[in-house]
Amino acid sequence: MKQSILPVLTCLALLGQPVSDGPSFSPAGELMLPKDYRQWVFVTSGLGMTYGPAAQANTSDPSFDNVFVNPSSYRAFLETGHWPDRTMFVLEVRHSAGKGSINQGGHYQTEIAAIEAAVKDESRFPQKWAYFGFGRGEKAEPFPANSVCNSCHRQNAAVETTFVQFYPELLEVAKRKGTLNAGFPNSH
Amino acid sequence: MKQSILPVLTCLALLGQPVSDGPSFSPAGELMLPKDYRQWVFVTSGLGMTYGPAAQANTSDPSFDNVFVNPSSYRAFLETGHWPDRTMFVLEVRHSAGKGSINQGGHYQTEIAAIEAAVKDESRFPQKWAYFGFGRGEKAEPFPANSVCNSCHRQNAAVETTFVQFYPELLEVAKRKGTLNAGFPNSH
Numbered sequence: 495m496k497q498s499i500l501p502v503l504t505c506l507a508l509l510g511q512p513v514s515d516g517p518s519f520s521p522a523g524e525l526m527l528p529k530d531y532r533q534w535v536f537v538t539s540g541l542g543m544t545y546g547p548a549a550q551a552n553t554s555d556p557s558f559d560n561v562f563v564n565p566s567s568y569r570a571f572l573e574t575g576h577w578p579d580r581t582m583f584v585l586e587v588r589h590s591a592g593k594g595s596i597n598q599g600g601h602y603q604t605e606i607a608a609i610e611a612a613v614k615d616e617s618r619f620p621q622k623w624a625y626f627g628f629g630r631g632e633k634a635e636p637f638p639a640n641s642v643c644n645s646c647h648r649q650n651a652a653v654e655t656t657f658v659q660f661y662p663e664l665l666e667v668a669k670r671k672g673t674l675n676a677g678f679p680n681s682h
Numbered sequence: 683m684k685q686s687i688l689p690v691l692t693c694l695a696l697l698g699q700p701v702s703d704g705p706s707f708s709p710a711g712e713l714m715l716p717k718d719y720r721q722w723v724f725v726t727s728g729l730g731m732t733y734g735p736a737a738q739a740n741t742s743d744p745s746f747d748n749v750f751v752n753p754s755s756y757r758a759f760l761e762t763g764h765w766p767d768r769t770m771f772v773l774e775v776r777h778s779a780g781k782g783s784i785n786q787g788g789h790y791q792t793e794i795a796a797i798e799a800a801v802k803d804e805s806r807f808p809q810k811w812a813y814f815g816f817g818r819g820e821k822a823e824p825f826p827a828n829s830v831c832n833s834c835h836r837q838n839a840a841v842e843t844t845f846v847q848f849y850p851e852l853l854e855v856a857k858r859k860g861t862l863n864a865g866f867p868n869s870h
Contacts, residue, residue, distance in 0.1 A: 595840075646784070660790045662793060
């Protein structure tokens with residue numbers, strides 16, 4: 495046994511890989527913002543979408559929302575069409591700009607406006623998924639279980655409580671694996 | 683020496699990590715589209731930007747452009763503000779949709795329209811960087827060294843020939859490291 499475990503430990507030390515890439519909580523139960531979430535897997539980006547609490551319907555200064563998920567959960571979803579326990583999404587909301595440098599039209603991303611998160615933790619949250627708003631801070635308490643985040647995700651999401659209908663690559667995976675929520679249309 | 687290399691080899695075998703995450707070419711010199719580029723590091727996304735050859739100024743159906751870079755080059759840039767040799771960017775152009783599901787405004791991403799790439803390979807390209815259009819294929823020849831891609835990147839980019847002015851996180855890195863091209867304004 496000693497011989498078979500040693501290379502794994504050596505490996506983790508060499509590559510600096512964390513044992514788990516999921517959520518981390520403070521002793522008080524606050525979710526910690528992962529320092530390296532920009533190196534997590536990018537799921538999608540939208541501009542000026544009006545469904546999210548931090549993405550405002552502001553047509554003159556619309557916000558981008560970049561969605562990231564922890565890499566091991568992304569790979570699990572590709573295999574199964576389901577999110578494993580301890581999946582964590584980070585929603586990074588950024589301001590936008592129009593004309594600048596050589597860009598003469600459309601929008602590109604500028605500074606961060608807010609950061610939010612969704613976490614699946616079945617042992618921690620009776621409703622399985624919880625939602626968090628970091629603002630510009632590094633830790634956040636979950637919104638109450640009856641928050642608008644919880645109810646909107648529960649009522650409108652394509653897979654479990656996640657808005658896979660807006661993640662084109664993963665929507666195809668869910669269709670193939672047959673994991674769309676009952677009643678969710680196959681096309682939109 | 684044998685003892686110090688063994689754990690590294692064991693490590694690579696255990697974790698399935700490629701020795702290099704940079705570009706791969708066919709024997710004929712065609713760039714291969716990496717199958718896992720969606721798991722590379724996301725740099726930024728824009729909507730309807732008019733500077734790129736595949737991003738058209740179409741206000742009724744603007745395209746998103748998602749930019750990814752190979753992870754080891756991203757981490758090198760965070761440390762140095764420079765792109766190492768064998769850096770590869772993938773530009774994924776996606777169509778957009780407006781109203782759909784619960785979204786009542788703004789734009790979200792739908793199917794892929796085209797995939798392009800930029801590669802730094804000093805031994806392969808006299809001009810160091812080359813540009814590629816995959817369309818929906820899996821391999822691509824470089825555009826000629828006098829292509830509009832080459833000249834526009836050479837003339838307008840913030841760092842080397844890359845449009846770091848549109849990558850807000852990396853623009854801050856370049857400012858801190860002092861690697862913005864001479865004459866490039868510090869703000870835009």
